[in-house]
Amino acid sequence: MMASRRAVSPGAPLNAPTLLRALLVALSAALVGVVGAMGVLAVRMARRVVTPSGRVPDTTIVDLDTAAQTITLTRTPDTELPGRYGLFTTGTSDYIKLGSVLSEDDATVKRKLLTHVPADAHLAPAAAFSGWYFDEPGQLHLPYTPELIGGPLGPCPAWLFPAGESADTWVIQVHGRGTTRAECLRAVPVFHEAGITCLLVSYRNDGEGPRSRTGTYALGATEWRDADAAVGFARRRGAKRVVLMGWSMGGAIVLQVELNSAHRDLIVGVVLESPVLDWRIVLGYQAKQLKVPAPVTQLAIEALRTEWATSVTGAGAPIPFDRLDVVARAGELRHPVLILHSDDDGFVPSDASYDLVVARPDLVEFEIFEVARHTKLWNYDQDRWNGRILNWLRVHGLAAVAAPAGD
Template sequence: MVAPRRAAMRGASPSLIAGVRTALTVVSLALAGVLAALGVASAHMARRVVTPELRRPDTRILSLDTSAQTITLARTPDTELPGRYGLFTSGTTDYIKLGSVLSQDDVSVKRKLLTHIGTTAQLSPDASFSGWYYDSAEELHLPFSPELIGTGVGPCPAWLFPAGDADVWVIQVHGRGTTRAECLRAVPVFHALGITSLLVSYRNDGEAPRSRAGTYALGATEWRDVDAAVGFARRRGAKRILLMGWSMGGAIALQVSLNSAHRDAIVGLILESPVIDWRIVLEYQAHVQGVPAAVSGLAIGALQSEWATPITRAGSAIPFDRLDVVARAAELRHPILILHSDDDGFVPSDASHDLVVARPDLVDLKVFEVARHTKLWNYDQERWSASIRDWVDRLGFSAAREDEDS
């Protein structure tokens, strides 16, 4: 017996059959085009995630008043923030410090200049707003020495700021798309506590050597360079070591805490605006940028697949499960202080809250508001510094407090 649908087609006119075939071909081509577009978009997103990029212009300079020493910027969620910040520029000056907001309207923000700009200065309109504030180690006016730390990819530059009796050290790990200068803001806090600071670099960050692929592994390989810094600190006399990670540096510090052969010397972690689960971060950023969920899902899937590495240009598959510290919370053994803003705008604080729920015995979360990603010090330096001091003192890691007690 002939199937009814086939029988109907046999009785159809040749023109109808041709029309159906044409429609099916068009639909097939359209579907193939959609899939191809999704593939291209997801590959582009995946490559951007792992490709090192120091900074991109994100701020527009509208005007500069050298007589009043003020600068007017296009208004953004960052440029309108209270506090002290930095601005990467191009022209006759490459970096300037910004002070308080003097006035603002719907489209612009006028701020005080804390770096003197001469009347002949010429600045490009394109700039990058920054929370670094300090741009060089010399600006802290504290004794320091440049160091090289031997790692599997070669010697990684570091800054060493000695303090106290060098028994307690903090190793600071900067975030994605930045350098160790990002960490300079925290050095005076630790120096006052008698804690030696080591600010490190790691593979592919623009200062340390490149890996063979030259791409980020989001903490999955970078932690080995920081672990080498832990060994360096121990050889220099450190007996107790704190890890402080900023943004992606938080993800790296957590991997050191979980995987290091020096775990017995690590006594705690301080995480500033940290990445604790990369999938949450990437999905959030895709949503903010209007990237369809299908594209971000394909990008994450490609990044964690070994077969897709030629497409993503990652050196190897990204182990997102291993980098998800909420899922691995039971493995944690060191006290953790998290400083995170619920208004971060780049790395959502969801996973930080989740980690407190998972390990309330180890994790202490200080929630900020208004402050944006890695700009908590800039927005509220007093509370930020006090949070670190109180936590360090409470756990007995302050060399200065030990000296007082003795």
């Protein structure tokens, strides 16, 4: 006789072990999916950090009044700033200078045009707001020569603004991520006033300097060697003292020169504008602004710092975040440092700048701005910015021009 079989209806409950196994399988699949998604996001973030990119539009041209020579832009924390700025555009002009804010509402800002735009001009709506202001060396109306500096990977174009035949103090300026040496033009007049020769340099993978094998940034870990070659160039041209100035990522680069240069005996001071002092703080801040989960950011940093992930991230070598953390290495600094940074930077938070002052109050001075945004301190308050640099140079005996009575 055949044994009877108990029929199981489709709606009958599963027993506990079966249910637990089903739940574990579902949870495992979900976890694999989440981890996989986080890994993809982390790789994308890591690649974005090290990959040079062009200027990304961040505002829209709403109206161009060529009769009144005004331009109306969508309102952003940058476009509403007081002061003088630049605007990268496409169409009949690729760059125009902007003056003061004439009017504003909740959505738009109208500014004066400082570059004449003809009546038949056509500009595409998408535009990028900039703190450059000057975009060509000839706009400074100061003598200069184009130079080529022999870097480890090849020639790096530079602009040399001599302060005079007898000037033996030089400043070497290094621009930030995603820009070129034109970013540094704003600082040339104040150093020229102090009797200091200015050298504005390029470096590997910035679009002007030589390209490395991977064509990616090392966030200062290798770029500093090109800036150090510029110090050697200055020495061969008669420089007896060198001040290093870095803008944003350029700050990370010149600080590596300060810490590692074979020409350290020539260096006498460092000026930092909106500097990157610890990349982990910067990446964490930017990720938070973009609402990227903290675990994804940590995965991206770990991918960038490990050898096995370089083929995935596109980095030519692991990024040595510990070596680039100048706050942790503050004890190795040997020369006076002036930091100019805004608490409202919006891109590179000022936290590490405060930390460096606390770590080395004997060497580091901090001029704190508010309202001004990333690398736009000169634009926001030119007199204060110039005056602070000039006073610092004088106090440390680096200015060829004596301080006026009463200073």
